[in-house]
Amino acid sequence: xxxxxxxxxxxxxxxxxxxxxxxxxxxxxxxxxxxxxxxxxxxxxxxxxxxxxxxxxxxxxxxxxxxxxxxxxxxxxxxxxxxxxxxxxxxxxxxxxxxxxxxxxxxxxxxxxxxxxxxxxxxxxxxxxxxxxxxxxxxxxxxxxxxxxxxxxxxxxxxxxxxxxxxxxxxxxxxxxxxxxxxxxxxxxxxxxxxxxxxxxxxxxxxxxxxxxxxxxxxxxxxxxxxxxxxxxxxxxxxxxxxxxxxxxxxxxxxxxxxxxxxxxxxxxxxxxxxxxxxxxxxxxxxxxxxxxxxxxxxxxxxxxxxxxxxxxxxxxxxxxxxxxxxxxxxxxxxxxxxxxxxxxxxxxxxxxxxxxxxxxxxxxxxxxxxxxxxxxxxxxxxxxxxxxxxxxxxxxxxxxxxxxxxxxxxxxxxxxxxxxxxxxxxxxxx
Numbered sequence: 001x002x003x004x005x006x007x008x009x010x011x012x013x014x015x016x017x018x019x020x021x022x023x024x025x026x027x028x029x030x031x032x033x034x035x036x037x038x039x040x041x042x043x044x045x046x047x048x049x050x051x052x053x054x055x056x057x058x059x060x061x062x063x064x065x066x067x068x069x070x071x072x073x074x075x076x077x078x079x080x081x082x083x084x085x086x087x088x089x090x091x092x093x094x095x096x097x098x099x100x101x102x103x104x105x106x107x108x109x110x111x112x113x114x115x116x117x118x119x120x121x122x123x124x125x126x127x128x129x130x131x132x133x134x135x136x137x138x139x140x141x142x143x144x145x146x147x148x149x150x151x152x153x154x155x156x157x158x159x160x161x162x163x164x165x166x167x168x169x170x171x172x173x174x175x176x177x178x179x180x181x182x183x184x185x186x187x188x189x190x191x192x193x194x195x196x197x198x199x200x201x202x203x204x205x206x207x208x209x210x211x212x213x214x215x216x217x218x219x220x221x222x223x224x225x226x227x228x229x230x231x232x233x234x235x236x237x238x239x240x241x242x243x244x245x246x247x248x249x250x251x252x253x254x255x256x257x258x259x260x261x262x263x264x265x266x267x268x269x270x271x272x273x274x275x276x277x278x279x280x281x282x283x284x285x286x287x288x289x290x291x292x293x294x295x296x297x298x299x300x301x302x303x304x305x306x307x308x309x310x311x312x313x314x315x316x317x318x319x320x321x322x323x324x325x326x327x328x329x330x331x332x333x334x335x336x337x338x339x340x341x342x343x344x345x346x347x348x349x350x351x352x353x354x355x356x357x358x359x360x361x362x363x364x365x366x367x368x369x370x371x372x373x374x375x376x377x378x379x380x381x382x383x384x385x386x387x388x389x390x391x392x393x394x395x396x397x398x399x400x401x402x403x404x405x406x407x408x409x410x411x412x413x414x415x416x417x418x419x420x421x422x423x424x425x426x427x428x429x430x431x
Contacts, residue, residue, distance in 0.1 A: 014290070015294040016305070042070065043169065043184070046073075047113055048180075050192075059134060064211055065211065073165055074173050075170045080282045095414070102421075118151055124161075127165040233430060237422065239268050239399075242315075243339055243342075249339035250297045255398070268331045268332045269385040269389075276311065277386070307343055308349065314355075317355055318355070319378045320373055320375050321369050321373055325362060336362075337361035392409060392412040410429050
């Protein structure tokens with residue numbers, strides 16, 4: 001009981017701006033004491049589409065900032081950090097191809113991963129180069145078009161030498177506390193892909209490390225404004241959240257607001273959390289998600305950090321009430337209230353007192369809810385939601401599907417990071 005009360009205070013402290021500022025200050029003191037340059041480490045995985053996108057920006061990043069930018073070569077993430085690996089690979093290619101033009105980058109989804117033989121060649125070429133910043137993009141382009149001749153034209157080390165270089169880089173990434181490719185590490189903090197690069201650039205600019213005359217390279221994508229012309233039809237957006245997902249929670253406010261800006265019907269289809277589906281979430285991944293969610297929540301103005309983890313019974317109790325809330329037209333509001341209490345206010349929503357707060361905050365009657373709480377009728381529908389999400393090539397939450405008036409899927413995506421892209425696809429479908 002005492003631990004339950006203390007845990008939200010601990011998470012609140014761990015995610016506080018004060019502690020972040022302290023960490024940054026100590027990191028700068030250590031760097032200054034050593035007389036070292038500002039070092040930015042970029043971890044490149046050649047068969048990762050997000051690495052390919054970020055790799056294209058390395059020369060510009062180097063030109064704009066007074067930092068020691070180093071490229072570290074890494075292998076793929078471990079199985080526990082990348083469950084549903086095939087789905088992850090397929091989605092990453094599709095997603096990278098979709099977002100590349102918005103960032104003025106290039107990526108074409110060939111419909112498959114590079115061949116094993118050409119991946120070996122790319123690794124050998126990368127490991128041989130002493131100018132990785134300038135060759136990463138060229139080698140990546142050749143790899144993704146499976147151009148054996150172009151890859152072979154580079155200087156190559158042996159496969160054994162390349163394996164050793166990649167193993168060393170992978171170990172460094174793990175030692176510093178991450179698990180993915182396409183990530184940047186600077187002074188104790190991580191920045192994933194082109195989506196998080198603006199955070200790094202803002203930090204470097206505050207440290208007066210941007211060269212005079214240069215502008216910020218990357219910017220946060222924003223959803224397009226309300227449609228200027230009346231729409232010719234109406235679409236459906238299916239929203240797949242998990243009550244135990246911090247990313248789902250911080251996406252809820254903007255997601256529930258979509259029908260106020262676009263001609264869409266919003267259908268909320270919750271799924272079980274990954275850990276309750278038997279999929280692992282390793283410790284280093286959990287810590288990164290916690291910090292990254294806090295960073296995003298602060299940027300978009302959503303409260304987050306005082307946490308009473310609702311995994312297990314609290315989620316099941318929540319889902320047992322979802323059909324009742326949804327029938328009353330309050331399904332999304334109820335999930336949001338439940339998550340807000342759990343992820344921002346440290347309330348134990350597994351107990352009746354906490355669950356009652358969620359019910360009443362959503363404008364529902366607790367007396368009615370108490371009659372149906374803890375039923376198991378919801379299980380089949382929640383599983384059906386998961387199967388539909390997987391059928392669309394999605395597995396993580398929050399996910400989205402855009403459907404036309406006949407229920408045909410027009411677009412699907414994963415992550416709060418893609419709400420802007422979903423809005424672009426809505427406009428495109430109704431143009």
